[in-house]
Amino acid sequence: MKKITYLLFGALMPCFNLAAQTVQNVNPLLFLEDGTNVKITTIACTLSNGTSTTCYQIISTSTPTDHDMGPWCPNNISDDADAGGIWLEDGEVYDVDGAFIKNMATFYNDNNWLMYDSLGNIYTTETQADCAAAANPNVGAEYRNFCVECLPSYVTGLTQTYVIPVKPVKLTQPIQFGGMGGPPGGGGPSVRGVAFNGVRFDAPAPVNNILNAYTLAPFDDAGGHINLMAGYHYHAATGVSTKIVQCDNHAPMIGYALDGHAIYAHTNKDGTEPTDLDACLGHYDDTRGYHYHVDYAGKNNFINCIYGAYATNSGTAATIDADNDGFSLLNDCNDNNAAVNPNAVEIDDNNIDENCDGIFCSAVSTYELAGASISLYPNPVSSELTVAVKGVLDYRMRIFDMNGRLVYEKDNQSALSTEKMLNGAYIIEITDLNSGQRLMKKIVVSK
Ligand SMILES: [Ca+2]
Ligand SMILES: [Ca+2]
Ligand SMILES: [Ca+2]
Ligand SMILES: [Ca+2]
Ligand SMILES: [Zn+2]
Ligand SMILES: [Zn+2]
Known part of the structure; x- marks a missing residue:
């Protein structure tokens, strides 16, 4: 049935890119849902283009279950890279080790930088109050030359909710991100997407504000850090969180954008990089449909915009098993095809993930x-x-x-x-x- 539709389209529109018609649904089984840190339900929703549809609602404590959080600030200028996190500057990822802190005046060509005492101990925020005061864009002068870190213990009882369309709706024009880090007038969401562990891919960190206040708020090796509003969140994809390795040479999948299109790592298995990315950092292929590749970790960026509609309104819970294969939308990666479900046997070379494990081949x-x-x-x-x-x-x-x-x-x-x-x-x-x-x-x- 699907194939016939494509053929008709092809016949009517000879220049139409068939691959462009491929849409992959969000696969809820790829999330590390444990009912505690990540919880997924299906709900009715309205998308930014007016479409009424069904969405996955992901409620997350922003606590990764697949890797540790931190460390961020090293203690002493003699500490090695294991004691600290990373810093992102001009497209490069730097280890925040003791030597990095020691070298900051040189690195930024500014002698106001001196983040350690005569014993080499690094000035670091130490309390939740410090975290609240220093981990925001209006850092007070009292935190000058402090390494800012907010510890996981400062954040309790916080949850974030993300609503993502089950079936992405590709638009003809991209939507610019809104909020801080978006262009003026950008009306879209600020959050870029969600990793499989429920941690958000956030807007770029305001590194200039941080540096202008002579503070440093490092990211951990996974590209994340904590503030009291958002909890733990990512500013760079460093390859630490759960990824789904692909059968072919393609980069692994690392999560979903808020429009439901999948997000993949920047680099393919063989080290090559996609060369045909659009303004949002997306492109098509036959297996994956439209999808994004994240920016370099050092760019403090994930994707530049979204090319799909995002949820603007969410309604009540909906339990659906449209294809009657015994797996509801919560446990079915394609609820319009009874031959696709977690019990199905994988068939090779057909660009379908029959058994919903995120992998398109039986390898x-x-x-x-x-x-x-x-x-x-x-x-x-x-x-x-x-x-x-x-x-x-x-x-x-x-x-x-x-x-x-x-x-x-x-x-x-x-x-x-x-x-x-x-x-x-x-x-x-x-x-x-x-x-x-x-x-x-x-x-x-x-x-
Ligand atoms: Ca089903
Ligand atoms: Ca199904
Ligand atoms: Ca298959
Ligand atoms: Ca599979
Ligand atoms: Zn941040
Ligand atoms: Zn790709």
Whole structure:
């Protein structure tokens, strides 16, 4: 049916780009939903172009479950890069280690910079009140030459809600971002998108304001930091948060923009970069439809605008299983095709992700963790899940149900019997016991 529609379009409009017709729905199963830090529901919504449709509502505590937050400010000018985060300047990513702080007067060619005492100890904000006063655009003079950091413990009970159309609606004109960091008159949203861990891709950090106040508010190695209004948020995609590695050479997927179009990393597997990005940093291909590639991490930027309609209004909860495949819109990556659902068998070379794991081929799903590779298969699993971990000496595997309850925990386990597990979705967490890095992946048990 779909194909016939395309052919008709093609016949009527000979110059029409067929690939341009591909639209990939948002896949809610790619989010690290645990019912606590990330919670997804479906709701009725109205988009900026007037379309009434269905949206995913993502409620997030802005607490990443796939990596640690911090550190941001090193303690002493002798500290190495492990003690601090990063700074973004002129397209480059700099480690905020002790040497960076020591060198700031030279780096910025301004002798007013002196962020450490005679013992080399770095002046750092120390309380929630300091964080509130210093981590905003109007920094007081008392915070001159302070490294500003807000700790996770300062933010409690905060949630952010993001509403994203299930099916993106591509427009003919891009929408400029609104709010701080957007162009004058930009009427769109300020938030760019959401990573799979529920942390937002935010507007560019106001680095000039920060520097003009002779403060430094570093980002951690994941490109994130905290303020009391937004909680933890990203200003750069450094490749730390969960990514979905693609079957082909294409860059991995890292989340969704607020218009529902997917966001991918900047660089392809072979190190090449897309050369045909539009003004928003988007382009098309047959597999992924229209999608974005994030800017370089050092640019303090994700995407430049959105080319799809965004939700302006949201309504009441809606539970839908339009294709009657037994998977509601919350657990179905295409609710208009009963052959696509988490229990389906993947078919190669058809540009369809039959089993909703975010991967368009039947190759073993392999994920990356701090230079290691982790393969979990099959997914969905009926009796035994193979856990093939390469490049990690000791790891802990924990499994949580969708209510966040721990149902399994064991170290260095290469296979898992799922016979006693109930049918349903689970989150598998693999932690490298040496580096502390974590990978989270959703699997479906189906017998
Ligand atoms: Ca369905
Ligand atoms: Ca379906
Ligand atoms: Ca397929
Ligand atoms: Ca798949
Ligand atoms: Zn920020
Ligand atoms: Zn691409």
